Amino acid sequence: MSPQIELNDATPASSSPHRPGTIAVFGATGRQGGAVVDALLDHKARVRALVRDPHSDRARALAARGVELAAVRTDDPATLVAALTAVEAFSFMTPEANSLEEVETEIRIGTALVDAAVEAGVPHVLFNSVLGADRERGVPHHDSKHTIEEYLGKSGLRAEVVRPAPFMEEMAPKLEHGEIVVRLPMPEDAPLKMISVRDLGRVAAALLLGLAEAPGGAVELVGDELTGPRIAAAFGARAGLPARYEALPLSVLPTELDRVMFREFAEAGEHPSDLGAVRAIEPDTLDLAEWIRVTGWTAPTHVAGS
Numbered sequence: 001m002s003p004q005i006e007l008n009d010a011t012p013a014s015s016s017p018h019r020p021g022t023i024a025v026f027g028a029t030g031r032q033g034g035a036v037v038d039a040l041l042d043h044k045a046r047v048r049a050l051v052r053d054p055h056s057d058r059a060r061a062l063a064a065r066g067v068e069l070a071a072v073r074t075d076d077p078a079t080l081v082a083a084l085t086a087v088e089a090f091s092f093m094t095p096e097a098n099s100l101e102e103v104e105t106e107i108r109i110g111t112a113l114v115d116a117a118v119e120a121g122v123p124h125v126l127f128n129s130v131l132g133a134d135r136e137r138g139v140p141h142h143d144s145k146h147t148i149e150e151y152l153g154k155s156g157l158r159a160e161v162v163r164p165a166p167f168m169e170e171m172a173p174k175l176e177h178g179e180i181v182v183r184l185p186m187p188e189d190a191p192l193k194m195i196s197v198r199d200l201g202r203v204a205a206a207l208l209l210g211l212a213e214a215p216g217g218a219v220e221l222v223g224d225e226l227t228g229p230r231i232a233a234a235f236g237a238r239a240g241l242p243a244r245y246e247a248l249p250l251s252v253l254p255t256e257l258d259r260v261m262f263r264e265f266a267e268a269g270e271h272p273s274d275l276g277a278v279r280a281i282e283p284d285t286l287d288l289a290e291w292i293r294v295t296g297w298t299a300p301t302h303v304a305g306s
């Protein structure tokens with residue numbers, strides 16, 4: 001397959017005041033990459049999205065917002081190098097892995113993207129890793145990100161890493177018998193660290209545009225850390241309803257990967273995060289109560305069990 005760069009015919013974004021060049025984003029049709037694009041466009045940056053299908057609805061929606069599309073295949077280095085040529089900075093994440101085989105694929109994609117960035121001479125690379133990936137912790141789909149971080153570190157590229165906590169967007173409170181119920185496979189007294197996807201995008205954009213720097217090259221993205229009962233209380237307060245938390249056993253999780261991940265989340269909760277670190281880059285980083293408010297969250301209308 002030959003490298004393909006598609007320029008859309010929408011009005012091009014005007015240049016960022018800080019970095020006038022193009023910022024490339026991998027995963028732009030997904031949650032993280034999408035948030036990075038949103039924040040870059042808010043800064044009026046010029047964005048090129050590396051997509052596997054430029055004709056997908058999500059890719060077309062990006063093009064309609066002024067984003068340049070570059071068709072890539074992660075197993076075809078020439079497409080990646082072509083897509084990263086002459087960009088000012090490059091943001092990438094790696095896709096979700098739900099099995100050990102997918103973990104291998106994740107590492108393959110991450111290292112292929114780093115190799116392509118080296119080949120294309122990208123001046124600045126940002127990897128969306130995961131909280132805790134500063135070292136191996138026995139969580140396969142987090143250790144994969146540690147491997148990619150190390151690979152990136154040795155690449156010679158000017159690189160930064162953001163390490164996001166679990167996303168606030170993953171919370172799924174239920175309404176049962178007039179009560180908000182939050183269930184997680186976490187002990188009642190273990191704080192869960194969290195960040196909104198919006199803020200991940202905002203921090204990434206600030207780093208990519210040179211508006212901020214990650215101290216020491218890496219920043220942990222934790223906007224809030226709350227125990228289950230406090231998470232439930234935050235949703236209950238918004239809904240004006242009583243709320244309760246139910247700690248589930250790890251055995252409810254479908255994969256061993258998820259079980260070791262939640263065990264690690266509980267352990268990580270024992271070590272408070274510096275909630276100021278992310279706010280030093282994005283002062284408006286949301287805590288959970290603010291996220292609930294700004295997203296307009298309302299209690300689910302489906303009333304389970306009543």
Ligand SMILES: NC(=O)c1ccc[n+]([C@@H]2O[C@H](COP(=O)([O-])OP(=O)(O)OC[C@H]3O[C@@H](n4cnc5c(N)ncnc54)[C@H](OP(=O)(O)O)[C@@H]3O)[C@@H](O)[C@H]2O)c1
Pocket residue numbers: 026027028029030031032033051052053056058072073074093094095096097109129130131141164165166167170
């Ligand atoms: N969930 C959490 O709370 C959380 C917290 C921290 C970190 N993470 C990490 O976040 C990552 C997932 O991020 P996300 O939620 O943004 O994912 P997502 O919404 O599922 O998006 C995945 C993106 O990757 C692209 N993609 C997947 N495979 C590709 C391939 N082979 N070639 C080209 N593009 C490919 C997809 O493109 P298409 O449109 O073509 O599918 C899409 O743009 C995982 O690594 C996870 O461990 C998750």
